[in-house]
């Protein structure tokens with residue numbers, strides 16, 4: 128989540144563990160990826176497959192990332208993957224897209240006939256990936272050639288399983304009292320982690336059945352006695368939850384009322400329903416008939432029922448074992464990344480320019496005169512507008528030029544905005560998002576024109592440049608701000 132919420136991701140970006148101890152995020156992420164890689168290789172080795180049927184160099188790694196992440200967050204993950212040894216250019220798959228690929232093949236209906244019908248060309252559907260941190264949504268249409276076209280830009284928010292966890296923790300914290308809870312977290316870390324694991328279990332409960340949660344009873348009782356001079360059971364009986372949470376005598380369990388249990392999902396499910404509704408507002412989605420739910424929290428009966436009730440005219444489909452849909456879809460993507468035909472650009476991208484002054488559009492205070500021509504400073508020269516559909520890898524080109532004789536490096540500022548038509552580079556929400564540094568291969572005393580191609584619709588923004596009149600194209604490193 129830290130990566131989702133941060134606009135700026137620097138090399139020294141730190142993350143904290145439960146006790147507040149900080150460590151370099153790059154180290155944590157790359158070590159985690161490396162662990163998974165090594166675990167997989169060890170598994171192949173143990174089975175006698177490595178070096179026999181599987182050659183390590185033939186393995187293509189696919190890194191999945193939520194579609195709503197920013198370009199800097201994607202680049203950060205790529206850097207970590209490279210550091211972890213996944214090769215120089217691991218494939219990046221966007222998670223709800225990967226899940227979509229798996230949903231095309233998953234036997235989500237009982238008869239083979241239904242499977243064929245549900246994945247026919249022309250079908251429009253939504254994939255809602257409800258994970259731990261985020262809910263991530265794509266809306267797609269299946270094309271005649273079987274490839275997939277995005278109809279909306281990826282959207283989503285921080286409304287996954289951990290939001291429900293927070294609500295449960297809140298109940299426990301209010302039950303014990305915030306001070307006692309803080310002491311519990313600090314002095315009984317192991318028990319606190321056990322409590323988190325118990326949450327994983329209670330979240331899966333069927334609200335129509337008994338809803339019980341295991342608690343670290345001995346530790347709770349001890350800490351209540353120490354700090355409140357009362358037993359845990361008495362503390363609970365005097366709390367605001369006395370009618371909705373009951374201690375099950377002689378066990379290490381508490382029982383939740385159905386009403387309280389359902390209410391703990393409310394804020395998360397309302398936000399998910401809101402996100403789905405917003406996606407359906409697009410006129411292109413009028414005939415959308417299916418909503419696939421994937422990701423861990425989509426296994427929750429509460430979540431499933433809420434979404435089904437909110438969209439009675441849609442088929443809401445929860446494929447079997449939906450928690451692994453992204454993983455398995457990523458494997459399909461790795462074999463055929465061209466399966467995504469087009470995407471919607473989610474930001475406008477542009478560069479700073481001095482457009483010819485237009486009194487109907489520009490502010491007089493920004494007027495400047497350049498070579499006798501009235502111009503407007505700091506205008507946003509758009510390379511592409513947010514919400515534009517692009518085929519994967521579609522190019523937008525711009526010619527830059529050197530400003531000094533024998534200049535060997537040219538640096539340009541790239542700006543982005545979530546809005547479709549920014550006018551100035553300092554408009555609201557407009558950001559200087561990256562610097563592009565281009566090495567001039569043959570510096571000269573004359574002005575050199577540099578043709579720069581910006582490729583949109585890939586899983587990440589890509590930029591290449593070449594000096595006009597030459598054929599040598601080079602990748603331009605993007606330094607995100």
Ligand SMILES: Nc1ncnc2c1ncn2[C@@H]1O[C@H](COP(=O)(O)OP(=O)(O)OP(=O)(O)O)[C@@H](O)[C@H]1O
Nearest residue numbers: 258259260261288289327330331422423424426427
């Ligand atoms: N049967 C279930 N009922 C309710 N919640 C569940 C169930 N199974 C898993 N979860 C919850 O799903 C979440 C994990 O889902 P998932 O593995 O899809 O997340 P993730 O991919 O790691 O997160 P993100 O997509 O946000 O990066 C956890 O919060 C977990 O508690």
Ligand SMILES: [Mg+2]
Nearest residue numbers: 222258422453
């Ligand atoms: Mg996920």
